[in-house]
Amino acid sequence: MKIAVDAMGGDYAPTAIIEGVIAAIPDLEADAVVVLIGDEQVVRPMLEKYPVPEGRVEIVHAPEVIEMGEHPTKALTQKPASSISIGFKLLKEGAVNIFCSAGNTGAMTVGALFSIKAIEGLLRPAIAGIVPQIDGSQSIMLDIGANADCKPETLAQFGEIGSIYYKYTFNVEKPRVALMNIGEEDQKGSLVAQAAHVLLRDNKKINFIGNIEGKDFFTNKADVIVTDGFTGNIMYKLGESLYPISKIRGFKDQFIDQTNYEAIGGSPVLGVNGNVMIAHGVSSPLAIRNMLGLAYRQVKADAYRHIVKALS
Incomplete structure (x- = not known):
């Protein structure tokens, strides 16, 4: 190799x-x-x-x-x-x-x-970010910056390619796919999010579990988190800010250490x-x-190749 x-x-x-x-x-x-x-x-x-x-x-x-x-x-x-x-x-x-x-x-x-x-x-390639979870596992989120504006069909496809990547890279047979939204209910969110929810729900190739909220970001609710690149980039960088804040505040935590960008190192283009x-x-x-x-x-x-x- x-x-x-x-x-x-x-x-x-x-x-x-x-x-x-x-x-x-x-x-x-x-x-x-x-x-x-x-x-x-x-x-x-x-x-x-x-x-x-x-x-x-x-x-x-x-x-x-x-x-x-x-x-x-x-x-x-x-x-x-x-x-x-x-x-x-x-x-x-x-x-x-x-x-x-x-x-x-x-x-x-x-x-x-x-x-x-x-x-x-x-429709559109995406950059996937590795997201540490409080139980020590890792999820992925896409997109985290390549596509600021996304159509529902694009978000639905992110769910599919993200699921395939996670399955073969993390050896999980049926990764849980979730849509990042402002509420867990099916009809929550923007018109784009609502339409994407329907497409993800109807895709029998993935294990779609519905919407998750920002509070679920680190709690291992999903293996694959779907969102547009604008929202994803903001959330990902907010997550990365936890580590330098902990250094400034003078405390150490095993989970917080994993939010340090150095702990992951890279983001795949899918x-x-x-x-x-x-x-x-x-x-x-x-x-x-x-x-x-x-x-x-x-x-x-x-x-x-599986994608x-x-x-x-």
């Missing part, structure tokens, strides 16, 4: 990326090889500072970098030798099994759509013909280390 990582993506790249990769190597199975994509003149001297096991890390030269503030489409067009562009080229060619980056999120999303493309039959993972721009070495662990699980689960089959 080859896990490609954008060595130049993120506010603290390439140092944090390389340190995270080095820390992750002992955690990963022996069949995992990390492919660092970036300026070789910068990456190789940094990598050589560490005792890297033979054959576990490779470098692919990419002399250009798409900066955080650049326009995604323009940057991908104007910088074909960027680490993100080359990462997607390798993924499309099958030279790597997954591409991960803490770089420009827009470029990662657009790059996925331009290279490996959306799965046929899918609905494209391949494995893509996006990390925080401020990713630390610990975040990169944990992202690589999740990336390995995602490749092993082969969830995207392709379901939508074909």
